[in-house]
Amino acid sequence: MGNIEVDDQALEQMRQADPDEPVVMLNLLKFRERALTGFGVDGMSGQEAFRRYGELNNAANVRYDSEPVWLGPAHRTIIGTEEWDLAILVRYPSRQHFIDKVSDPKYQEISKVRAAALADSSLIELTQLLPAQ
Structure with a gap:
């Protein structure tokens, strides 16, 4: 099984970085063929279960002002060894917004659906170097 849980370190x-700095989180996702059972997504494909995870985020209002800025299929890896199914860029108004989200007990419960849906993932924190156009 791949990486699907938050790395505490x-x-x-x-948390040690500027809490007010805006961040974009790059999500690289590989779906399970079938979602794990026991998380409310029994019988679903990994992709269907991940869609359900997104619906639960919205319903529980645990987005913390995040905004998806790009979402699309990952076709092929040109450099590197990992193969991904989906890539998502999500903008957070501040680093603290993201930290608050992953610390929220409601989100932590919903994140179990994410784990049931995914075989592997990478979540990479990004900050802007160039001015926005």
């Missing part, structure tokens, strides 16, 4: 390093 990386999150602690994130």
Whole structure:
């Protein structure tokens, strides 16, 4: 099984950085063929279960002002060894917004559906170097 849980050390390093700096989170996702059972997504494909995870985020209002800025299929890896099914860029108004989200007990419960849906993932914190156009 791949990486699907938050790395506590990386999150602690994130907490040490400027809490007010805007961040974009790059999500690289590989779906399970079938979602794990026991998380409310029994019988669903990994992709269907991940869609359900998104619906639960919206319904529970745990977005923390995040905004998806790009979403699309990952066709092929040109450099590297990982193969992904989907890539998503999500903008957070501040680093603290993201930290608050992953610390929220409601989100932590919903994140179990994410884990049931995914075989592997990478979640990479990004900050802007160039001015927005």
